[in-house]
Amino acid sequence: MPLLSTLRSMLSAPFKSDELEHELDEELQSYLDLLIEEKTRAGMDPAQARSQALIELGGAEQVKATVRETRHGAALDMLVHDIRFTLRMLRRSPGFAAVFVITLAIGIGANTALFSTIKALLLSQLPYQEPDRLVASVKTYEGRNAGPISRLDFFDYRRLCKSFEGFCTLSSTTRMTLTGGERAEAVGVVFATWDLFPTLGVPPVLGRKFSESEEDLAGANVAVIGHDLWQRRFGGSDRAIGASLHLNGTPYEVIGVMPAGFRFLFDTDLWVVIDRDCPIDEQRDSHSLWAVGRLKDGVSLEQAQSDVDAVAVILEAEYPETNKAKGLRLYPLRDYMVAHVRASLNLLIATTGLLLLIACINVAGLQLARGQRRVAEMAMRSALGASRRRLIRQLLTESVILTVLAGLVGIVVAYLFHNLLLRLLPMGDPGVPVPTIDGAVLLFALAISVVTGLVVGIVPALRGTSLNVWQKLESSNRTSESKSGTRLRSLLVVVQVAMSVGLLIGCGLLIRSMVNLASVNIGFETENVIGGTYAIQTDDQSTTPERVEVFASLIAEIKAQPGVTDAAAITKLPIASRGTDWPIWHAAEPRPEPRDSIMGLTRAVTPGYFSTIGIPLLRGRDFTATDAEGTAPVVIISEALVRDLFPDQSPLGQMVKLGWFDFAFEVVGVVGNARINGVRSDFDQAIYLSSGQFGPPFQWLVVRTEGDPDLMADQIRKLVEEKDRTAILGELVTLKALVDEDLTGFRVVMLALGLLSLVAMLLTAVGLYGVLAYHVSERTNEFGIRTALGAAPIDLTGLIMKKGLLMVGVGLAVGFVGASLSSRLIRQLLFEIEPLDPLAYAGGALFFGAVAVIACLMPAWRAARVNTVAALRSE
Amino acid sequence: MAENTTQILRGTLDMLILKTISLAPMHGLGISRRIEQITDGVFQVKPGSLFPALHRMEQEAWISGDWGESENNRRAKYYELTAAGRARLGEEKQGWSHLVLTIGKVLEAS
Numbered sequence: 011m012p013l014l015s016t017l018r019s020m021l022s023a024p025f026k027s028d029e030l031e032h033e034l035d036e037e038l039q040s041y042l043d044l045l046i047e048e049k050t051r052a053g054m055d056p057a058q059a060r061s062q063a064l065i066e067l068g069g070a071e072q073v074k075a076t077v078r079e080t081r082h083g084a085a086l087d088m089l090v091h092d093i094r095f096t097l098r099m100l101r102r103s104p105g106f107a108a109v110f111v112i113t114l115a116i117g118i119g120a121n122t123a124l125f126s127t128i129k130a131l132l133l134s135q136l137p138y139q140e141p142d143r144l145v146a147s148v149k150t151y152e153g154r155n156a157g158p159i160s161r162l163d164f165f166d167y168r169r170l171c172k173s174f175e176g177f178c179t180l181s182s183t184t185r186m187t188l189t190g191g192e193r194a195e196a197v198g199v200v201f202a203t204w205d206l207f208p209t210l211g212v213p214p215v216l217g218r219k220f221s222e223s224e225e226d227l228a229g230a231n232v233a234v235i236g237h238d239l240w241q242r243r244f245g246g247s248d249r250a251i252g253a254s255l256h257l258n259g260t261p262y263e264v265i266g267v268m269p270a271g272f273r274f275l276f277d278t279d280l281w282v283v284i285d286r287d288c289p290i291d292e293q294r295d296s297h298s299l300w301a302v303g304r305l306k307d308g309v310s311l312e313q314a315q316s317d318v319d320a321v322a323v324i325l326e327a328e329y330p331e332t333n334k335a336k337g338l339r340l341y342p343l344r345d346y347m348v349a350h351v352r353a354s355l356n357l358l359i360a361t362t363g364l365l366l367l368i369a370c371i372n373v374a375g376l377q378l379a380r381g382q383r384r385v386a387e388m389a390m391r392s393a394l395g396a397s398r399r400r401l402i403r404q405l406l407t408e409s410v411i412l413t414v415l416a417g418l419v420g421i422v423v424a425y426l427f428h429n430l431l432l433r434l435l436p437m438g439d440p441g442v443p444v445p446t447i448d449g450a451v452l453l454f455a456l457a458i459s460v461v462t463g464l465v466v467g468i469v470p471a472l473r474g475t476s477l478n479v480w481q482k483l484e485s486s487n488r489t490s491e492s493k494s495g496t497r498l499r500s501l502l503v504v505v506q507v508a509m510s511v512g513l514l515i516g517c518g519l520l521i522r523s524m525v526n527l528a529s530v531n532i533g534f535e536t537e538n539v540i541g542g543t544y545a546i547q548t549d550d551q552s553t554t555p556e557r558v559e560v561f562a563s564l565i566a567e568i569k570a571q572p573g574v575t576d577a578a579a580i581t582k583l584p585i586a587s588r589g590t591d592w593p594i595w596h597a598a599e600p601r602p603e604p605r606d607s608i609m610g611l612t613r614a615v616t617p618g619y620f621s622t623i624g625i626p627l628l629r630g631r632d633f634t635a636t637d638a639e640g641t642a643p644v645v646i647i648s649e650a651l652v653r654d655l656f657p658d659q660s661p662l663g664q665m666v667k668l669g670w671f672d673f674a675f676e677v678v679g680v681v682g683n684a685r686i687n688g689v690r691s692d693f694d695q696a697i698y699l700s701s702g703q704f705g706p707p708f709q710w711l712v713v714r715t716e717g718d719p720d721l722m723a724d725q726i727r728k729l730v731e732e733k734d735r736t737a738i739l740g741e742l743v744t745l746k747a748l749v750d751e752d753l754t755g756f757r758v759v760m761l762a763l764g765l766l767s768l769v770a771m772l773l774t775a776v777g778l779y780g781v782l783a784y785h786v787s788e789r790t791n792e793f794g795i796r797t798a799l800g801a802a803p804i805d806l807t808g809l810i811m812k813k814g815l816l817m818v819g820v821g822l823a824v825g826f827v828g829a830s831l832s833s834r835l836i837r838q839l840l841f842e843i844e845p846l847d848p849l850a851y852a853g854g855a856l857f858f859g860a861v862a863v864i865a866c867l868m869p870a871w872r873a874a875r876v877n878t879v880a881a882l883r884s885e
Numbered sequence: 886m887a888e889n890t891t892q893i894l895r896g897t898l899d900m901l902i903l904k905t906i907s908l909a910p911m912h913g914l915g916i917s918r919r920i921e922q923i924t925d926g927v928f929q930v931k932p933g934s935l936f937p938a939l940h941r942m943e944q945e946a947w948i949s950g951d952w953g954e955s956e957n958n959r960r961a962k963y964y965e966l967t968a969a970g971r972a973r974l975g976e977e978k979q980g981w982s983h984l985v986l987t988i989g990k991v992l993e994a995s
Contacts, residue, residue, distance in 0.1 A: 034936075036960075036962075037936075037961075037962045038932070040912070040959060040960055040961045040962065041912075041913050041914050041932065041961075043959055044912070044955060044959060045914060047959070048914070067932050068931055068933050072933060073933050073937075076936070080937040080940055080941045080944075392980075398976075
């Protein structure tokens, strides 16, 4: 490392200079003494000998100055000299410098941008106390992951497991209506056991955390609020503590405020303690909570897992009906929080890594070619006394200066890449730091620049100075081709081709998946439909018929608006709101065991919902206003459920039981399947209940319009807010936007990979072109002779094409093998497509092949146009 | 000083010094005298070029200097060849013979 050693000697020079100076004095004195002695012995008298010796020494101070110069100044001089030399050289070949800098800037930029994401998701500390000891968990059935855990199971795990210092559970975010202040608002609420905050090791900034006794208290109704809600609702005042918040009509006492920026797993406005009265998971086979634990000091994840497994066995013996084959699997918290982005991230890491490699190979190839042209220069400098080390140092300084320049440009590339694409990547769960381009990221850019500079510089530097310089000097007027140099470059191009083709194949697979996703029949219409949450005050409208009436009259008024064709309500809008899968079975049969249950996504809807959103009614009837409280319970199921439940009989009129209701429902209708859990999810078993029979206080309003639904949003909002000032209408979103957003993460990964592989392909084409063009210029003489002897231009073109296409062919073959071996990386991201999809392979190969042929044709064409006379004269 | 001395070709002084101390460690004056003696006084190495060369090569780690006693019990800094120096000497010798050969060819060619 020339820069480092130079720096070191520059730094150490002032400290060592006294000692060196002293030693030099002594050395010169001893030289003088020896000289005098020599002369005295030769017969001179001492005085004469002395003066003669002094003359011969030629001035001690002058000698010392020269030594000092060579010694101290050398390192610094060398560096300054090298830098000036490099700059002079770059001014002479700006094209080389530009290609070098831009090529590497792309590679360094992409890697720097991705590093910001890696740093946030994988390297940074999670913002909790000793986060490495935190574990998250997922329920399993027969060893397969199966979502959240039941509250009753959780309490048993907490009581019986010995591995945890703290073991707590929390619900996902529930929307609730907050009243009691100036204005009502919809807030997110997470239910948690008392030990959530102690387990995470984050105390409130104001007030206190939950106490253990509050969990045993029926109706403790205490809440810890987030920093945002504290500012919004209480202006950040101390008076918040002890204040009362009405959530869905029930008063909660505020006991604490969490610090700004505190987030954990689910975004929420406040946390409410799970007390004895809490309605969540009253049955052991109802699962809606997520358990998180802090391992005791020194307890490993494996030890904790076997501890948990043992408790699962106890529970299975005690509750065979609900806990058969049920277990709990622990994960390190960070792995759990970034699990759903891991596949995309791994793919992008591999891609940017390959891109940098391809860029490095291009630049190294460029340097090798240049090195062969600089043979004469190196030989000359070597003859003039430059050591090999000195020459290598000079060449490395050159490439490091260039790569550091590339690093600076790369930072701009990184910034663009990060802001355009990576910011849109799906990130980890709330609580995982957000990626930013900060000092550490910039340092990373600088570090990879220097390392890259050394890597791409070292081989050309060693080669450029290795062959016996004198031999080179002998033949300096013929930039003689080194056979092994060309072979090395060809090999590098083959590697590049293989990597680019691999990337293109990956890209092809993602494009095919995207096409599949775009053509998925989502089962409902996205055009001209808009929806928003609507929450009414339960304390004002306490009975089911009253609540039903509020929604019914509002829907009727919306429908009467000009431009509105239909309106209805549903408890969970497709895609926007997911989950709530309940078991469903024949009413005549006993309730099936959980692992054998047929599950359906359960929603309550108002009459007219299906026609509003465009889900076809296939058999039977829609709900009507007469399906109200007190009438026989009815249900409409999706086609997929009919297939599962009634494969060979008519579903209409059948009685089913579902969820935790102890009464049966009559199937009155069948509707089409719909992707209500997200475009990628094929969970299309759906159970629709009549909201007239339950009167949910919180539903999504769904409105179908004649024109652009966005233009109707204000009109709808005005109407709804005038009707009831205490109710809350959430943000209105179109279904089209929801579907788009659902695919954004995937699209970003596809775009990022597409962009990177395109750049990789271009770089490879440039590399291919470079090697062939160099090859052609090397053989100009030979081609001249061939033409003179009667070779047709087409023969020469063929000669070069053959060489180029051979490299491409070998590269393609290696690329295919590489791509198929690394299909594990991409499998998880694919949608309804095999990782070895022949179309993607063929497409990648063809696309690359076409570009490669162009890259080969240009130099080949030039070979055919070699001017015989000029070529021979240049000899 | 003497008129019949030849300017030492730049780059060859290193080779001469390395060769001189390759047999036994020597101090500055010793090196200087030895080169003079072998070349029958054609090459005279003056302190002004000897010491910078010694120090430069010491920094390159081709030679290492150590204080010792001269034959007349005077303190003097003795230089000896390192492994890297020995390799360097080999390179220089080879390079030199090639250069001589090549230049010879050039001179004979015309």
